[in-house]
Amino acid sequence: MNTGGDRIQRTEQAAFVYGLTLADLQGVVRVRARRTGAGRAETLLPPLATTGLVLAFALFRGLLPAVVVASAVMGLGAGVIGVVRGRRGLARRLHAVWAPYGQCRTVVDDRGAVTTGETMSYTADWKLFTHYAETPDLFVLVGGPRAGCLAAVPKRGAEEPADVDRLRAILDRNLRSL
Template sequence: MNTDGDHAQRTAQAAFVYELTLADLQGVVRVRARRTGAGRVETLLLPLATIAPVVVFSLFRGLLPVAVVTGAVLGLGAGVLGVVRSRRGMARRLHAVWAAYGQCRTVVDDRGAATTGETMSYTADWKLFTHYAETPDLFVLVGGPRASCLAAVPKRGAEEPADVDRLRAILDAHLRRL
C-alpha cells in the first residue's frame, strides 16, 4: 500500500540557489572558531603562545612586575591580532576556492546534500558531517574530528521560504546541533 503522504515524507527535500560570498565564508570560519573544540583551541593557542614566552622571559630576567604585566598585555594584543588576521585569511582562501564554482544549487534530503555549481558538482551523504550550526544567515555543516570538513548553505538562497524550515528539520534528523 503506497500513500502519497508517506512518499512525500520520505522524500522531503529543501533546495537552495546561491553564490557564496566572502561574508558567508567569514561566518563559516566564525562558527568553526566559536562552536567547535578545534576552533576554540586554535583561538586560544596563538594568544597563549605569545604571552607565555614573554612572561617566562620577564620572570627569568627578574624584571619588575609592571614590565611583566606590560609584556603580557602586549603579547596578548599581538596574539589576538594574529587570530583575527588568521580567520580573515582563512575566509579569503575559502572564498578564492569557492568563487570559481559560481552560482550553486544545493538540494538536501534524507540521503545527504547534492550541490551543482557552474564548474563542479558533488554529493555528500550524512556520514561526512557530524554537527551543524545555524546563524541568522547560514546553516553551517561541520564534520571531521578537527572540524576540517565544512559546508555552508546561505538561507537567502532558499527557493521557497519553507525550504529553510525543511532544511532545519532534515539536519535535526541527521546531525547534532552545535
Template sequence: MSTGGDQIQRTEQAAFVYGLTLADLQGVVRVRARRTAAGRAETLLTPLVITGLVVAFGLLRGLLPVVVVSSAVLGVGAGVLGVVRGRRGMARRLHAVWAPYGQCRTVVDDRGAATTGETMSYTADWKLFTHYAETPDLFVLVGGPRASCLAAVPKRGAEEPADVDRLRAILDRNLRGL
C-alpha cells in the same frame, strides 16, 4: 490505494540557489571558531602561548614586575590580533577556492546534499558531516574530528521560504546541532 509493500516513500527535500560570498565564509569561520573544540582551541592557544613566552622571558631575564605585566598585556593583544588576522585570512582563502564555482544549486534530502555549480558538482552523504550550526544567515555543516570539513548553505538562497524550515528538519534528523 496502496498495499503494505507497494508504498512509495516520498523524500522531503529543500533547494537553494546561491553564490558564496566572502561574508558567508567569514560566518563559516566564525562558527567553526566559536562552536567547535578545534576552533576554540585555536582561538585560545595563540594568545596563551605568546603571553606565556613573554612572561617566561621577562621572569628569566629578571625584569621588573611592571615590565613583565605590561609585556603580558601586549602579548595578549598581539595574540588576539593574530587570531583575528588568521580568521580573516582563512575566509579569504576559502573564498578564493569557492569563487570560481560561481552560482551553485544545492538540493538536500535525507540521503545527503547534491551541489551543482557552474564549473563543478559534488554529492555528500550525511556520513561526511557530524554536526551543524544555524546562524541568522547560514546553515553551517561541520565534519571531522577537528572540524576540518565545512560546508555552508546561505538561507537567502532558498527557492521558496519553506525550504529553510525543511532544511532545518532534515538536518535535525541527520546531524547533531552545535
C-alpha cells in the same frame, strides 16, 4: 495504478540557489572557531602561548613588575591579532577556492546534499558531516572531530521561504546541532 508491491517513497527536500560570498565564509570560520573543539583551541592557544612566552622571558630576565605586566598585555594583544588575521586569511582562501564555482544550487534531503555549480557538482552523504550550526544567515555543516570538513548553505538562497524550515528539520533528523 499502484499495486502494493511498488511503493513510492517521498522525501522532504529543500532547495537553495546562492553564490558563496566572503561574508558567508567569514561566518563559517567564525562558527568553526566558536563551536568546535578544534576551533576553540586554535582561538585560545596562540594568545595564551604568546603571553606565556613573553611572561617567561620577562621573569627570566628579572625585569621590573611594571615591565612584566606591560609585556604580558602586549603579548596577549599580539596573540589576539594573530588569531583575527588567521581567521580572515582562512576565509579569504576559502573564498578563493569557492569563487570559481559561481552560483550553486543545493538540494538537500534525508539522503544528503547534492550541489551543482557552474563548473562543478558534488554529492555529500550525511556520513560526511557530524554536526550543524545555524546562524541568522547560514546553516553551517561540520564534519569530523577536528572540524576539517565544512559546508555552508546561506538562508538567502532558499527557493521558497519554507525551505529554511524544511532544511532545519532535515538537519535535525540527520545531524546533531552545535
